[in-house]
Every structure is written in structure tokens, then in C-alpha cells.
Amino acid sequence: MDQKVASPAAEGRTISWADEVVRRLLAANRNAKRFIAIVTDILTCALAAWLSFMIRLGVWLDLSHEVILFSIFEIFLTITIFAFSGVYNNIFRFYGLRGLGQIARCCVIIAIPSVAVFGYVGFGGIPRTVSVIFPLLLFALVALNRIVVRFVLFDLQEAVPQRHRVLIYGAGRAGRQLALSLQHEGGYELLAYVDDDQNLIGQWLDGVPILTRDEMAELLDYREIELVFLAIPSLRRSERAKLVEQIRKFGAHVLTLPSVDEIVSGRVSVSDLREIQVVDLLARDPVDPDSDLLEHEIANQVVLVTGAGGSIGSELARQILLLRPKRLILFEMSEPSLFAIEQELRKSLELSGTETEIIPELGNLRNEATANRLMERWRPHIVFHAAAYKHVPLIEHNTVAGVENNVVGTLNAALAAQKHGISKFVLISTDKAVRPTNVMGASKRVCELILQALAGMGICTTTFSMVRFGNVLGSSGSVVPKFRKQIAEGGPITLTHREMTRYFMTIPEAAQLVIQAGAMSVGGEVFLLDMGDPVKIYDLAQAMISLAGRTVRDEANPDGDIEIVEIGLRPGEKLYEELLIGAEANSTKHDRIFHAREDSLAWPILQPHIEHIKSAASVGDAASIRKILSELVDGFEG
Known part of the structure; x- marks a missing residue:
């Protein structure tokens, strides 16, 4: 480490012993x-x-x-x-x-x-x-x-004009091209490469040494490296998470090149670098989607997405459009959200040159006539039902509106699909439906019971299935955009409890898995998505503060930038979420999709309860709705 390190970005300057x-x-x-x-x-x-x-x-x-x-x-x-x-x-x-x-x-x-x-x-x-x-x-x-x-x-x-002291992780083609870009940009001083390839260790590239990870830690420790550029686009997410965590301890800022799929040209420059995102810290590698499963129910078919303007619905629509359906029906009750996703998809169509017909439909599934008109007019082959109210505290305070939208809307859509011979109906469910302590979770569990009951009737021509998963990063209800906004405002970050944990995955991965699960359904299944290990929300907050170049202010570091404040659990909120009600889940032919064995109710038993919910909702009787939910849903106490 006492050698002089020549830097192609330093315009011939050599780091002398005096500098050191x-x-x-x-x-x-x-x-x-x-x-x-x-x-x-x-x-x-x-x-x-x-x-x-x-x-x-x-x-x-x-x-x-x-x-x-x-x-x-x-x-x-x-x-x-x-x-x-x-x-x-x-x-x-x-x-x-x-x-x-x-x-x-x-x-x-x-x-x-x-x-x-x-x-x-x-x-x-x-x-x-x-x-x-x-x-x-x-x-x-x-x-x-x-x-x-x-x-x-x-x-x-x-x-003396200061240069940013830089280390590039990755001495392959991308790393070398990035070093050339640094040389032209100026303002950067490349001190070393780091690589895991033992054949490269100890060699020099244009006067810059190639080091091991251990030597990188030493360099970070005493040379005050300001920037670390990750130039291995193919690096697995789990490895990237470990590497970023190691670098963050030394206070260096980390930037990364996009993934291989995102790099279109053969050139790599400083402008291609991006900030490390929260998704890069998920120690969970996505599984490549099964193209046969993705296209099985989509290609050249008419597809309907309800709630198409929401976080999950809009991503489902994007993924479905890539699979070239004959017609894509976007159903949404929010006019601005429907307009936004329609315009986005039409622009994507122009760029791709495909001939999918996009149909925007504005309406509310709580209206039975609207649901029947929608199914009768377009006769979709498959329906992805993502329309739902999902914000736990809001639904807790708006029981009637939440249950009517989620339960009655799902009932109307499912019965209309059955009536008009729709081939497949896939419900987007949630981990909050498992032993729920809140109205939102209980309402989604009732939606699952409805589809299980309809599938169990024996005479149904529609294949009903449900896909249950946890939080998705960046959704409207996710803590990630909330934390990001609080950090930008200088804090504090507010979280309900230090020990709260949640499951997370990216929206694109969740949407792809939903489509693949729908293709595997044969009737009445509750599919679970493998969400990996649960993440502590407190740890997530700390990581986001660090990624923003700030420090946590606490007792150990009273001079830090951002404080993390506990505000207590909100009404109906749980410390830990689960994905399984029963004790068993079977594997499927997809590594990340499981089939849960869950209890269900026969339609003749369930139907009177649903009618009571509809009646109570029509007169705004929240107490009766909560009572019925507690009778139907295991774990919910009203």
C-alpha cells in the first residue's frame, strides 16, 4: 500500500509521499x-x-x-x-x-x-x-x-483544485471504459481498481493497481476514498448488498452502473452511474421469469386489469403490454390515474411498434351493472383484479368505504366474470389478510374467501385464484417514498416501532410473479410469493439515511444529521406480517411461487354473510360490518 499510484484521471499527477x-x-x-x-x-x-x-x-x-x-x-x-x-x-x-x-x-x-x-x-x-x-x-x-x-x-x-478520490470496483470492460470516461471528465483521481478475479489481482491497468476486497478495506480506511463506483453490472443483488454495506462503514459514497439489460450501447461513462437504491440493498436475488408462463395467458389475448392506475395495477399493465396481448383493458375509478397510465402505455406502444389495442375504462366496481357491462362488452380472457383500498389507517377510519370497495367490488367483478364465461380471474391479495388485526386485511381475506367459495361450486367455468404477497418498494403505501421525503426535508424519519418488520420486493418482480401464478392456476388456489427474509423498518431507515449521504442522529452520535423517531403503532397495525394462515405451503414449478393450503367456506355458508355486509354498507353501519368480519376472518376481533 506504500506504492505510488498513478492515476489516469489525475492528468499525470502522482501521489507523492508528501501528499500521503x-x-x-x-x-x-x-x-x-x-x-x-x-x-x-x-x-x-x-x-x-x-x-x-x-x-x-x-x-x-x-x-x-x-x-x-x-x-x-x-x-x-x-x-x-x-x-x-x-x-x-x-x-x-x-x-x-x-x-x-x-x-x-x-x-x-x-x-x-x-x-x-x-x-x-x-x-x-x-x-x-x-x-x-x-x-x-x-x-x-x-x-x-x-x-x-x-x-x-x-x-x-x-x-489546489481538489479532485474526488475514486475507487472502481470491477476491472473488467465496464470498469476500464469508466476509467477512460473519468480521465476525460476531469475532477476525479482514480486510486485503484478492486476485483474478485484472482487472475487480475496484483496487476496494473494504466498505472493503477488492481486490489482485493481486503486491500480495498485498508485503502478506504486510510486514504479517505470519497467515491466508490461499482462497475460490475452483472453483480448479483445479494453480493451488491453485502458490498455496499461494507463500503458504507467507511463513509464513502457509492454509485453503480445500471444492470446489463439497461446498458444498451458499448460505451460506459460517468453519466451512466446512478445512486445506490434501496432495492440494491435487498439481499435477495430475483429469479428470471419463465417466458412460457408469462406469455401463456397473455399473448394475443384480451386482458383486463382493474385498478390499473395503482402501484401494482399500473406495473401489471406495463408487464402485460410487453407480452403483446391483442387488447389491454385498463379499468380505474380515478380519472387522473387512468389518464396517466394510458398515456404512458401509448407512448411505449409507439416506441415498440406493437399493435396492442389499449382501452381505458372509467368506473367503479361497487356498481354491479358496471361490472357486468365491463365483462360483457370486452369478454377478456383473463382478469387481474388489483382494484382495492390498501392504506391500513385510512381504511380503519373509513370502514364502510373500505369494505364496500374491497369486498363488494371483488364480489361484483367475480360474479360478472363467472356470468360471462371469463376464463381466468386472478385476485391481487396481501400478507395483511393473514390473521388480520385491521379492517383492510380482514376485507382482503373475505375477498379470498369469496373466490375460494366460487371456485368450489363445481359448476364454475371461470378459474379463480389469488396471489398473496407483502410490501412492494415504491408503492403508494410504502414507507420508502415517505422516508425519502422526510430525509430530503432534513428529518426526522418517523416510524411506528423500532422492531417492526415487513417483507419487501420490487414492483416489477411482483407483477411478473402474479402473471406467472395466474398462468399456473387451475381453480381456487391461494398462491404465495417468496418474499425472502423480512426487513426491519428501522434498519431500512438507517440504510436510506446512509445512502443519502447523511448520518443517523442518536445517543451514540448526537451530532448526526437525521433523527429516527418512534411514534407508536397506528390503529390496526401489526409488528410482524405473515404470508400463511395454515401450516403448509406446497412448492410449484416456479421457485418463487408456492401454493398455500388454506381453509375455506362453501358458497351457501358464505353468501348470507356477504349479503349482510352489503346491507350494512348501504346504510353506513360500520359496527355491523366489523362484527361480520370478525365472524368470517380468523384473527380479526372487530
Whole structure:
């Protein structure tokens, strides 16, 4: 690590040993800097004492007994007075007239015992005027010392245009192209490459060494690397998460190149780099989708997506459009949301040149006639029912509207699909439907019961299935956009409980898995998506603060930037979410999709309860709705 590192981005500049000494001094902690200052002052005292004798006697002196005795006395006196006066608490970067005045006062105090001992008493045969000359020389030399140190370490360094010190992780083609781009951009100083390929370790690229991960940690520790560029687009998400976590501990900022699929041209430049996203920290690698499953029910078919303007519905529509359906029906009750997704998809159509017909349908499935008109008019082959109210606290305070929209809307859509011979109907469900403590989760579990009951009737021509999964990153109800906004505003980040955990996956992956699960359904299945390991929301908040280049403010770090505040669980909220009600889930032919074995109710038993819910909703009777939900749903207590 003591070698000189040539940098293609530094325009021929070489990092000298002097640069390295300056960097290490600047990076040292306060105690180390205080020790260096004390040692320097000891040497300065000795020099001042020797010069005092030289000036008094006018001859060159060796280190005689008198000089040594005087020097020891003055060193002890000077360091003691400097320490008690707070001289070593000053910060060199901001040293000025006030600091020089403090040293002058200390030198006056030092002169008093010096003159008393050597000038008045005449101790040790030392000339009396030496005790008067010494404080004057001491002030001049210490002041000069402080001024020179400030100029060399700070003023001179700040006068030189600073380059960002960079490390590139990945010495392959992308890394080399990125290094060339840095060279043309200017303002960057490439110190090293890091790579996992043992054949590359120890070699040099254009004067820049290729290091191991362990050597990277050492470099990050003492060279104050500012930026780390990840230039391995094919790096697995789990490996990326571990690597980012390792780098973050050293305070370096991490940027990454897009994935291989996102890099279209053969060139790689600084402009291609992007910030590390929360998804990069999910230690869970996505599984490549099964193209046969994706296209099985979509290609050249008429497809309906309800709730097409929402987070999941809109991503389903995007993924479905890529699979070239004959017609894509977008159903949504929010006019702005429907307009936005329609315009986006039409633009995608123009760029791709495909001939899918996009039909925007505005309406509300709580209206039975609307549901029947929709199914009868377009006769879709498959329906993805994503329309739902999903915000837990809002639905808790708006029980009637939430249950009517979720339960009655799903009932109307499912019965209309059955009536008009729709081939497949896929419900987008949630992990909150498992032993729910809130109205939203209970309403979604009732939706599952409706589809299970209809599928169990035996005479149904429509294949009903449900796909249950947890939170998706970036959805309207996700904590991620909320945390991002709070960080941008300077905090604090508010979370309900330090121990709260949730399952997370990306919206595109969730949408792809929903489509594949729908293709595997044969009737009445509750599919579970493998969400990986649950994530602590507190850990997520810490990671997002770090990614934003800020620090957490807490008891251990009171000078941090962003505070994390617990505000308590909201009504109906759980600390931990589950994906399975029963004890068993069977694997399917897809690694990330499982088939849950869940209890269900026969339609003749369930139907009267649903009618009671509809009646209670029509008169705004929230108490009755909660009572019926508690009778139907395991775990919900109303």
C-alpha cells in the first residue's frame, strides 16, 4: 500500500509521499493531533532554550549541563501551562489572532517563574538574561510553527483544485471504459481498481493497481476514498448488498452502473452511474421469469386489469403490454390515474411498434351493472383484479368505504366474470389478510374467501385464484417514498416501532410473479410469493439515511444529521406480517411461487354473510360490518 499510484484521471499527477503524509495527518483523530502538537512544542522549547544561550553569550554552544538543565525546566513549565490554558484544545484549521493571543499570554505567565528562578535567584549558574530572552523566542517560534502548519495543511491544500478520490470496483470492460470516461471528465483521481478475479489481482491497468476486497478495506480506511463506483453490472443483488454495506462503514459514497439489460450501447461513462437504491440493498436475488408462463395467458389475448392506475395495477399493465396481448383493458375509478397510465402505455406502444389495442375504462366496481357491462362488452380472457383500498389507517377510519370497495367490488367483478364465461380471474391479495388485526386485511381475506367459495361450486367455468404477497418498494403505501421525503426535508424519519418488520420486493418482480401464478392456476388456489427474509423498518431507515449521504442522529452520535423517531403503532397495525394462515405451503414449478393450503367456506355458508355486509354498507353501519368480519376472518376481533 506504500506504492505510488498513478492515476489516469489525475492528468499525470502522482501521489507523492508528501501528499500521503498530509492526508494521514488530516485524517488523524483529535488525540493523535494533540500528541503531535505537544511533541512539536517540546522540540520548539528545546530550540528556544538553546537559542537563548546563543544570543546571550554570542558564541556557538554545545549541549552543556546548563543548557540541558534550563531546557528541562522550561519544557516542563511550558507544556504544563499550555495544557492548563487550553492551547491544545484549539483546531489548527481555524487558528488566528485569538490563538496567537492565547500563546502570548502563556509566554508571559512562563516568564514569571523563569525570571524568578534563573533571574532573581540565579539557579544553576545560568545567565539571568536567558530567562528574559527565552519567553520572547518561545512565542516567536511557537507562533511561527502554528502559522506554517495551518498554511501547509489547510490553506495550501485548499488552494489546489481538489479532485474526488475514486475507487472502481470491477476491472473488467465496464470498469476500464469508466476509467477512460473519468480521465476525460476531469475532477476525479482514480486510486485503484478492486476485483474478485484472482487472475487480475496484483496487476496494473494504466498505472493503477488492481486490489482485493481486503486491500480495498485498508485503502478506504486510510486514504479517505470519497467515491466508490461499482462497475460490475452483472453483480448479483445479494453480493451488491453485502458490498455496499461494507463500503458504507467507511463513509464513502457509492454509485453503480445500471444492470446489463439497461446498458444498451458499448460505451460506459460517468453519466451512466446512478445512486445506490434501496432495492440494491435487498439481499435477495430475483429469479428470471419463465417466458412460457408469462406469455401463456397473455399473448394475443384480451386482458383486463382493474385498478390499473395503482402501484401494482399500473406495473401489471406495463408487464402485460410487453407480452403483446391483442387488447389491454385498463379499468380505474380515478380519472387522473387512468389518464396517466394510458398515456404512458401509448407512448411505449409507439416506441415498440406493437399493435396492442389499449382501452381505458372509467368506473367503479361497487356498481354491479358496471361490472357486468365491463365483462360483457370486452369478454377478456383473463382478469387481474388489483382494484382495492390498501392504506391500513385510512381504511380503519373509513370502514364502510373500505369494505364496500374491497369486498363488494371483488364480489361484483367475480360474479360478472363467472356470468360471462371469463376464463381466468386472478385476485391481487396481501400478507395483511393473514390473521388480520385491521379492517383492510380482514376485507382482503373475505375477498379470498369469496373466490375460494366460487371456485368450489363445481359448476364454475371461470378459474379463480389469488396471489398473496407483502410490501412492494415504491408503492403508494410504502414507507420508502415517505422516508425519502422526510430525509430530503432534513428529518426526522418517523416510524411506528423500532422492531417492526415487513417483507419487501420490487414492483416489477411482483407483477411478473402474479402473471406467472395466474398462468399456473387451475381453480381456487391461494398462491404465495417468496418474499425472502423480512426487513426491519428501522434498519431500512438507517440504510436510506446512509445512502443519502447523511448520518443517523442518536445517543451514540448526537451530532448526526437525521433523527429516527418512534411514534407508536397506528390503529390496526401489526409488528410482524405473515404470508400463511395454515401450516403448509406446497412448492410449484416456479421457485418463487408456492401454493398455500388454506381453509375455506362453501358458497351457501358464505353468501348470507356477504349479503349482510352489503346491507350494512348501504346504510353506513360500520359496527355491523366489523362484527361480520370478525365472524368470517380468523384473527380479526372487530
